[in-house]
Amino acid sequence: MTARSVAMTIDQVAVRFGGLVAISDMSFTVGEGEIVSLIGPNGAGKTTAFNVMTGFLTPSAGRVTYQGTTLTGLKPHEIADLGLIRTFQRTSVFPNDTVYDNLLIGLHRQGRVRLLDAILGLSGARASERRLRQKASELIEWVGLERRGHDAAGSLSYGEQRLVGVALALAAEPSMLLLDEPVSGMNASETHRFVELIRSVRDRGITILLVEHDMPMVMTVSDRIVVLNYGRIIAEGTPEMIRNDPAVIEAYLGHGAARA
Amino acid sequence: MRTVITILAVAVLASVPLWLRDPYLLNALITTGIFVIGAMSLNLLLGFTGQLSLGHIAFFGIGAYVSALTSLGFDVGLPGDVRLVHTPWPPIAGLLLAIIVAGLCGYFVGLLSFRVRGAYFVIVTISFAEVVRLVALNWVELTQGPLALTNIPSIALPLPGFGELTLRTKMQNYYLVLVVALIAYLLIARLVHSHFGRAMRGLMENETLAVSVGIDVTRTLTLAAVISAAIAGAAGSLYAHYIRIIDPEVFAFINTVTMVIMVISGGKGSLAGPVVGGLIFGLLPVALRPVMAPEAQWIAYGGVLMAILFVLPRGIVPSLALRFARRRSGASALAPVALTETGAKEPA
Numbered sequence: 001m002t003a004r005s006v007a008m009t010i011d012q013v014a015v016r017f018g019g020l021v022a023i024s025d026m027s028f029t030v031g032e033g034e035i036v037s038l039i040g041p042n043g044a045g046k047t048t049a050f051n052v053m054t055g056f057l058t059p060s061a062g063r064v065t066y067q068g069t070t071l072t073g074l075k076p077h078e079i080a081d082l083g084l085i086r087t088f089q090r091t092s093v094f095p096n097d098t099v100y101d102n103l104l105i106g107l108h109r110q111g112r113v114r115l116l117d118a119i120l121g122l123s124g125a126r127a128s129e130r131r132l133r134q135k136a137s138e139l140i141e142w143v144g145l146e147r148r149g150h151d152a153a154g155s156l157s158y159g160e161q162r163l164v165g166v167a168l169a170l171a172a173e174p175s176m177l178l179l180d181e182p183v184s185g186m187n188a189s190e191t192h193r194f195v196e197l198i199r200s201v202r203d204r205g206i207t208i209l210l211v212e213h214d215m216p217m218v219m220t221v222s223d224r225i226v227v228l229n230y231g232r233i234i235a236e237g238t239p240e241m242i243r244n245d246p247a248v249i250e251a252y253l254g255h256g257a258a259r260a
Numbered sequence: 261m262r263t264v265i266t267i268l269a270v271a272v273l274a275s276v277p278l279w280l281r282d283p284y285l286l287n288a289l290i291t292t293g294i295f296v297i298g299a300m301s302l303n304l305l306l307g308f309t310g311q312l313s314l315g316h317i318a319f320f321g322i323g324a325y326v327s328a329l330t331s332l333g334f335d336v337g338l339p340g341d342v343r344l345v346h347t348p349w350p351p352i353a354g355l356l357l358a359i360i361v362a363g364l365c366g367y368f369v370g371l372l373s374f375r376v377r378g379a380y381f382v383i384v385t386i387s388f389a390e391v392v393r394l395v396a397l398n399w400v401e402l403t404q405g406p407l408a409l410t411n412i413p414s415i416a417l418p419l420p421g422f423g424e425l426t427l428r429t430k431m432q433n434y435y436l437v438l439v440v441a442l443i444a445y446l447l448i449a450r451l452v453h454s455h456f457g458r459a460m461r462g463l464m465e466n467e468t469l470a471v472s473v474g475i476d477v478t479r480t481l482t483l484a485a486v487i488s489a490a491i492a493g494a495a496g497s498l499y500a501h502y503i504r505i506i507d508p509e510v511f512a513f514i515n516t517v518t519m520v521i522m523v524i525s526g527g528k529g530s531l532a533g534p535v536v537g538g539l540i541f542g543l544l545p546v547a548l549r550p551v552m553a554p555e556a557q558w559i560a561y562g563g564v565l566m567a568i569l570f571v572l573p574r575g576i577v578p579s580l581a582l583r584f585a586r587r588r589s590g591a592s593a594l595a596p597v598a599l600t601e602t603g604a605k606e607p608a
Contacts, residue, residue, distance in 0.1 A: 054472065056468070075471075075476075076471040076472060077471050077474050077475055077476045077477070080471070080472060080473060080474035081474055085472065085473065085474075086472050087472075088468065088469065088472070092469060093466070093469070094461070094462055094465040094466050094469065094470075095465060095466070096465055097461065097465065101458070101461075104455075104458055105458045105459070105461065105462040105470070105473070105475075106473045107455075108455060108458065108459055108462070108473055108474055108475050109473065109474040111455040111458075112455070113454075113455065115451075115454075115456060115483070118450065118451070118454035118455065118456060119447060119450045119451060119454070120450075121450060125454070128455075129454075129455075132455070168469070168473060169472075169473070171473065172472075172473040172474055
């Protein structure tokens with residue numbers, strides 16, 4: 001692997017909910033432009049890790065830095081302003097708005113104009129509005145939902161809603177994208193298209209951290225994989241290394257009766 | 261289509277004083293118009309951010325008192341033998357101050373409660389209205405307490421070159437209220453169709469997702485509260501200078517409830533909703549008075565409200581818009597149509 005500059009550092013992060021340890025001690029880094037996957041059995045602490053990285057949870061110990069900025073204490077919208085954008089495992093759209101309007105909401109960071117300009121309809125605000133509409137159309141085309149643009153996002157199929165979720169995240173102009181189980185509920189061909197999509201996102205220079213259960217998908221798309229179990233990192237490396245790691249095989253398949 | 265309806269509605273409303281000579285009905289229309297402005301401001305919060313302000317009348321009442329006191333002047337003692345003396349200013353300055361002070365109050369109430377939101381916001385706003393009512397009732401030196409502030413001057417418009425036009429007649433006041441209502445309507449329309457409006461809608465629909473794309477919850481909601489409170493303050497000022505007497509009863513809870521009814525029946529989250537709902541429930545008591553005993557009037561009022569919400573559960577305007585859209589596009593148009601009623605269309 002060529003040496004990359006580090007985008008994100010997770011340094012000895014721990015999360016405890018009362019007596020329950022969700023993450024005990026987690027440290028790893030994500031390089032610029034890399035696709036890293038975070039995998040592990042259910043309840044291993046993957047989504048908790050995402051919530052820490054995006055400011056939805058404050059870690060009990062340790063810290064996360066992104067491009068030199070320490071994220072501890074920042075609010076989610078402030079972290080989004082640093083270009084660190086996530087998607088969600090479940091509800092990931094504004095259900096009552098059209099797909100097009102969803103993306104306009106997602107373009108919030110790029111559409112900031114002065115309130116007075118917007119109210120008076122000054123030319124600057126109007127030009128910004130036109131630019132946003134143009135971008136929204138481009139994004140819709142890019143995820144291939146042109147024909148659903150004017151349907152309410154809540155009326156779309158599960159797979160389509162996932163695409164809207166990713167387009168929404170891209171609308172926020174991320175420099176790093178955190179995808180939480182993006183292909184769960186997708187069929188094989190949708191998954192295949194999604195992998196292409198992720199690759200083209202990375203080709204735009206966007207770093208990607210992925211949480212996913214779909215192992216074939218993870219193995220094809222990732223540069224590097226981090227495996228979590230019971231809140232600890234048990235393995236880290238290229239897909240090839242992970243596939244043959246005994247600790248990983250044990251975590252996923254169990255170890256007979258030896259594990260009481 | 262929508263523009264045509266809007267222009268027609270404004271033309272009809274503007275023509276009313278030309279053919280309606282009955283001062284009693286004109287008076288009812290003016291006070292209703294003032295409450296419609298209040299309802300529009302409430303709708304900005306309730307319909308577009310989902311936050312229910314059950315003390316909205318506080319901003320209205322603060323506007324009324326600020327405006328009245330600015331134009332009447334006062335002389336009150338403060339702790340430490342300081343006397344605060346204010347000589348009367350023109351009522352138009354009172355209107356501007358009412359907007360600013362009410363907006364500031366909206367800022368503080370928003371700042372206090374939006375960190376927690378939901379039920380907390382409801383409770384903070386109710387308490388705020390009650391506290392303000394108690395201040396108005398007990399700070400007799402400033403507000404005259406239950407004796408009321410009387411002889412509040414009518415609004416006078418400065419006309420460059422012609423001196424001043426004092427709005428004394430009902431017809432003049434009707435047009436004043438109509439113009440302010442139009443300005444408030446356009447302001448709210450522009451706002452909800454701008455990217456601020458989209459941020460508000462995003463927060464209402466899916467707050468977690470909205471935050472994750474960089475929308476600042478506290479800032480967005482506080483901004484909505486400030487503008488909403490400022491518009492309510494303007495309505496309060498119009499009220500004070502039209503009725504020309506105000507007492508702490510203006511802060512009564514029932515006045516907030518009236519505004520909520522106007523918004524919900526007309527359709528929250530729809531621009532025209534509070535106007536339609538406001539006209540119905542503002543004028544209903546006037547229509548019922550000649551034909552019913554006072555007790556029966558309230559029962560009929562409640563009956564009409566229930567009937568509307570039973571037949572048109574989303575409120576009058578969104579429900580009718582949905583039916584209209586369905587008829588036009590056959591069965592293919594499903595629920596989303598009504599929900600985009602306030603959606604991404606270009607501002608008129």
